[in-house]
């Protein structure tokens with residue numbers, strides 16, 4: 281019930297349209313209730329009673345009713361559709377806005393395809409309730425009450441005999457709904473699985489091709505698709521099991537009316553017109569009962585969909601901003617990690633990390649894959665919260681910062697580069713929408729991206745596809761670097777962002793970045809010594825713990841793990857070109 285109340289809350293935002301739609305619905309019902317009575321007058325007074333003067337007015341009244349019904353039906357349908365589309369729009373916007381606010385951990389736990397299915401199928405389920413379920417529910421409730429009153433006031437005996445069968449129709453409809461509700465719930469779940477399977481397959485199409493796993497993927501998709509088909513067939517089967525019974529019982533009502541009504545006409549107890557009118561009203565009474573199952577079904581589907589949608593909307597971000605969050609006008613860029621430990625759910629990843637990065641300094645972070653490098657930098661922009669200790673930016677715990685203020689001063693080049701389906705310029709401008717074309721070019725030059733961009737068919741106006749299709753890994757990385765540079769952040773974080781560019785380009789990027797790094801705190805995660813050797817401090821991580829730290833020279837002098845890595849990476853290099861410096 282709460283779910284329906286919340287759905288209605290969205291519809292109530294357009295209360296005047298909703299009220300107008302209901303008024304036209306009531307007018308339509310009124311006209312429908314009058315029409316059989318006009319038939320009664322036509323049969324009893326005009327045809328049987330011979331009052332021909334009434335023929336034209338009655339016919340005109342029936343015609344008038346038909347015209348008005350058409351108009352009212354049009355307006356009522358239009359208004360309900362209008363309200364439902366507006367609710368759909370609002371719900372989708374709320375959900376999308378909310379998804380933007382949710383933390384990284386929410387996306388760790390939820391599948392993209394599943395979320396897409398909630399954004400589309402489930403919201404559509406709610407709309408169906410508003411555009412079809414709600415008006416039909418209202419309509420049928422009024423018809424049921426209105427017609428019962430009219431029939432009993434016309435003839436109690438005939439009404440009782442004809443309607444004796446109604447409870448059975450209602451019971452069958454109820455049973456139908458009881459079985460069909462869970463079946464539809466399963467369909468919605470399965471549609472989410474299907475959309476996840478399709479989404480993952482399409483997004484990972486290159487991996488599928490590279491591993492020649494098309495057959496496996498097709499089989500995986502077919503399995504989900506088959507389940508979807510089976511669940512739909514099952515729902516269809518439930519329908520076809522109960523629906524003929526409802527049809528039969530409804531027909532039985534009509535037989536009872538004609539049989540008993542005909543006998544009453546023959547005995548002169550009631551007029552023929554009354555039976556004709558009764559027949560007209562009877563269908564208005566049977567319809568709501570027959571549709572009971574369908575209506576309850578639309579409502580239960582809306583409840584199921586509503587639950588899934590509101591579940592997302594009610595999921596609070598695990599990253600909560602304080603009410604009086606810190607939002608300074610000046611930003612220096614000091615970063616301090618104080619005894620920081622961190623777990624992803626139950627899995628401990630970082631242990632007692634201490635880092636002091638005064639504004640303008642560069643920290644290099646090294647370590648084997650899975651050592652916890654990305655986890656460290658994720659804590660600076662507060663993508664996750666620490667489990668113990670504190671991360672301070674400008675002396676203030678990041679948990680006390682206003683998130684937008686904190687993140688507006690942090691430029692990140694992520695390990696997994698994501699580019700939008702937009703022009704090259706649009707992608708770079710993402711870092712700062714107010715930048716000029718000159719600034720875009722400047723940033724691209726620093727990131728060593730300008731030359732290859734100019735070689736593209738439309739230069740900066742070239743559309744690059746979803747996830748940067750059409751660009752090499754290194755080109756994507758360079759556009760991502762330009763995107764972070766144009767933001768002009770006080771804290772620059774580069775997560776293995778030159779791993780896909782060649783050594784020569786990396787060298788050029790680093791030369792250009794040297795100037796840029798002045799005055800901003802920089803964190804460089806890298807596997808290559810050449811990327812971090814100029815850092816003010818290099819931190820070497822192992823299994824989430826800092827095992828070595830110092831400058832390049834200090835670490836070499838220690839002859840520890842860093843030195844080992846250096847030897848591995850420079851072995852050949854020193855043998856053949858011992859004099860040349862990489863940076």
Ligand SMILES: Nc1ncnc2c1ncn2[C@@H]1O[C@H](COP(=O)(O)OP(=O)(O)OP(=O)(O)O)[C@@H](O)[C@H]1O
Pocket residue numbers: 388624627629647648649650651652653654655656695
């Ligand atoms: N979103 C996540 N949920 C759960 N565990 C995670 C998540 N991200 C990373 N981990 C785990 O945390 C540990 C550290 O991962 P992290 O990405 O920080 O390592 P890394 O040093 O950056 O590795 P790489 O060099 O491969 O990028 C790994 O064991 C990883 O499995």
